[in-house]
Amino acid sequence: MEAAFKPPQAIRGGIPICFPQFSSSGNLEQHGFARNKFWTVDTNPPPLPTSSSVKSYVDLILKPTQDDLKNWPHSYEFRLRVGLVLGGNLLLTSRIRNTNSDGKPFSFTIAFHTYVSLSDISEVRVEGLETWDYLDNLKEGQRFTEQGDALTFESEIDRVYVGTPTKIAIIDHEKKRTLVMRKDGLPDAVVWNPWNKKAKSIPDFGDDDYKRTLCVGAANVEKPITLKPGEEWTGRLELSLVASSYCSGQLDPQKAGFVHYPLPLSSRPPDLSKGPAIEGFGRERKIETERKGESWGGGQVLLQLLSIWIETVDLAAVRQRLFPAGTRDPPASETREYPLLLLRH
Numbered sequence: 001m002e003a004a005f006k007p008p009q010a011i012r013g014g015i016p017i018c019f020p021q022f023s024s025s026g027n028l029e030q031h032g033f034a035r036n037k038f039w040t041v042d043t044n045p046p047p048l049p050t051s052s053s054v055k056s057y058v059d060l061i062l063k064p065t066q067d068d069l070k071n072w073p074h075s076y077e078f079r080l081r082v083g084l085v086l087g088g089n090l091l092l093t094s095r096i097r098n099t100n101s102d103g104k105p106f107s108f109t110i111a112f113h114t115y116v117s118l119s120d121i122s123e124v125r126v127e128g129l130e131t132w133d134y135l136d137n138l139k140e141g142q143r144f145t146e147q148g149d150a151l152t153f154e155s156e157i158d159r160v161y162v163g164t165p166t167k168i169a170i171i172d173h174e175k176k177r178t179l180v181m182r183k184d185g186l187p188d189a190v191v192w193n194p195w196n197k198k199a200k201s202i203p204d205f206g207d208d209d210y211k212r213t214l215c216v217g218a219a220n221v222e223k224p225i226t227l228k229p230g231e232e233w234t235g236r237l238e239l240s241l242v243a244s245s246y247c248s249g250q251l252d253p254q255k256a257g258f259v260h261y262p263l264p265l266s267s268r269p270p271d272l273s274k275g276p277a278i279e280g281f282g283r284e285r286k287i288e289t290e291r292k293g294e295s296w297g298g299g300q301v302l303l304q305l306l307s308i309w310i311e312t313v314d315l316a317a318v319r320q321r322l323f324p325a326g327t328r329d330p331p332a333s334e335t336r337e338y339p340l341l342l343l344r345h
């Protein structure tokens with residue numbers, strides 16, 4: 001996929017964050033405005049207990065501008081901690097606080113619209129959603145119950161599974177690996193693939209890209225969250241890639257040993273033009289044309305993480321947070337994934 005960040009057009013690929021509205025359920029633009037915003041690095045976030053297995057993280061923040069308040073008249077602070085867990089998992093911890101000074105509550109829906117990169121959609125099954133209810137957007141949002149089998153794909157799908165378990169597995173038989181999604185505070189799960197006809201009308205999708213990607217998003221859609229001033233909501237999403245010696249029902253990623261490491265930025269830029277940037281997490285963008293004299297050692301850069309765009313930041317500071325001293329530099333042969341994505345001037 002060729003994900004392009006050209007607001008106000010939507011971005012597809014990585015993990016766009018749909019906030020404060022999922023899909024077209026309200027008056028705002030489809031999936032809300034957050035996915036088209038620049039975030040800033042939050043240098044002094046309020047304390048957030050972090051498990052000792054989270055070795056490196058960076059804190060980001062999104063707040064409304066005066067213009068934003070015209071569309072959605074609420075003050076909020078959306079904090080996102082992007083963490084790398086020992087062993088290579090990716091942990092996103094979100095906190096949304098109502099900072100309205102007029103005493104008014106606000107309600108929102110939210111989704112982490114994860115684009116998962118696949119070998120071929122016909123080789124994939126999703127476990128963890130069977131027997132749960134879903135709202136089918138291809139049938140005016142009617143409610144159905146999934147049957148007892150794992151999900152497989154033969155045509156367009158556009159559903160919100162409601163009140164789902166905390167673990168979902170996306171099993172890719174051909175790649176022999178499984179993406180395990182664990183979620184807290186995000187009871188619903190979005191499953192979307194436009195299939196061939198619809199994909200043709202979607203800018204970021206090449207003709208066959210529908211075969212190689214599937215959106216499985218952790219979400220809170222069915223019952224919007226309401227926050228009074230001063231109240232805060234927290235949600236967590238953890239993604240792990242495991243080798244698919246995976247057996248049905250065995251969702252513990254510790255049982256299999258697919259490990260990936262942060263790329264040591266000090267060594268050399270990865271040649272992302274040859275393939276997906278973070279393959280397992282669905283990022284498939286050729287960035288050759290955009291790599292104009294990046295400074296990998298530091299300096300002011302525009303940073304993109306998982307489809308989250310961050311205002312110009314001091315790369316050295318971000319690198320230090322994400323890859324603190326002592327992080328083991330992996331031998332080149334072991335480097336498989338690049339959690340830190342695109343840097344450009």
Ligand SMILES: O=P(O)(O)OC[C@H]1O[C@@H](O)[C@H](O)[C@@H](O)[C@@H]1O
Pocket residue numbers: 010011012023030031137158159190192202
């Ligand atoms: O094209 P967008 O705005 O990124 O949305 C993609 C799809 O996202 C899904 O989550 C929605 O349920 C679909 O209806 C929508 O088409």
